[in-house]
Amino acid sequence: NRRSDVLMRLENGSPFLQRFPFGSGQVLVLASPLDPQYTSFPQHALFVPVMLKMALSGSSEIDPPVVIGQGAGFSSGDTLLPGEQVYHLVRPSDGFDILPEFRQNESGGTVYVHDQVRQAGTYQLQVNKQLLRPVSFNYDRKESDLRPTEIDEVVRGLQVPADVVDSQSPDLTHAITRAQDGIQLWKYCILLALLFLAIEVALIRLIRT
Known part of the structure; x- marks a missing residue:
C-alpha cells in the first residue's frame, strides 16, 4: 500500500x-x-x-495548551459544520461562552479566540451544546515574575497580624517551635515560686532568731 x-x-x-x-x-x-x-x-x-x-x-x-495572548489557534478536529452552525468556546464553571473565529484550511479547520480568553483553564469547544473537544489555555511563562518577594512586602500584603518565619534565619527551629507552642512561661513561674519560697524560709528563720 x-x-x-x-x-x-x-x-x-x-x-x-x-x-x-x-x-x-x-x-x-x-x-x-x-x-x-x-x-x-x-x-x-x-x-x-x-x-x-x-x-x-x-x-x-494532541494539541498542546494554547498560550493566552499569542494569537495562536487550535485545531477544530474533523468536524465540518453544516449550514449556519457555529462553534462555541465554553467554560461551564462560570457560564463563559464566546463565538471564536474559524478558518477552513487543507488540514481541516483552525479556531482562533484572539483576546477573548484571558483566564487559564480548560474550555470546551461545542456545537449546538455538544462537546467536540476540550481545549486548555495557559498563561505565557514570559509574563511570570520569578523574583522572590521580600519578607516586609509579604507582611504588608497579608493585611492581617502575622508572623513570617525567615528560612535563612539560624534560629529557624526555635522560631517554628515558638510559633506553634507560643512563649512558654512555666519555667519562669517555677523559678519565681522557688525564689519566693527561699525568701519565705529566710524570713521565718530571721524572725525565730
Whole structure:
C-alpha cells in the first residue's frame, strides 16, 4: 500500500509492522497475531520498546495548551459544520461562552479566540451544546515574575497580624517551635515560686532568731 509506512520487515523482506494514516491519527498493523503459535515476536527484545513506541506515537496528535495572548489557534478536529452552525468556546464553571473565529484550511479547520480568553483553564469547544473537544489555555511563562518577594512586602500584603518565619534565619527551629507552642512561661513561674519560697524560709528563720 502506497499510503503505508513499513516500520519493520521480515527476513524475506515482507512488511511485518506497518503504519497507516487514519483521519487525524494513525493505525499500526502487524502482519500476524501475537499468539506464540504464529510468531515469537512477544519474546523478542524489541517487543516492549515497540509496544511503548506504538502507545506514544499518537501523542503528537494532541494539541498542546494554547498560550493566552499569542494569537495562536487550535485545531477544530474533523468536524465540518453544516449550514449556519457555529462553534462555541465554553467554560461551564462560570457560564463563559464566546463565538471564536474559524478558518477552513487543507488540514481541516483552525479556531482562533484572539483576546477573548484571558483566564487559564480548560474550555470546551461545542456545537449546538455538544462537546467536540476540550481545549486548555495557559498563561505565557514570559509574563511570570520569578523574583522572590521580600519578607516586609509579604507582611504588608497579608493585611492581617502575622508572623513570617525567615528560612535563612539560624534560629529557624526555635522560631517554628515558638510559633506553634507560643512563649512558654512555666519555667519562669517555677523559678519565681522557688525564689519566693527561699525568701519565705529566710524570713521565718530571721524572725525565730
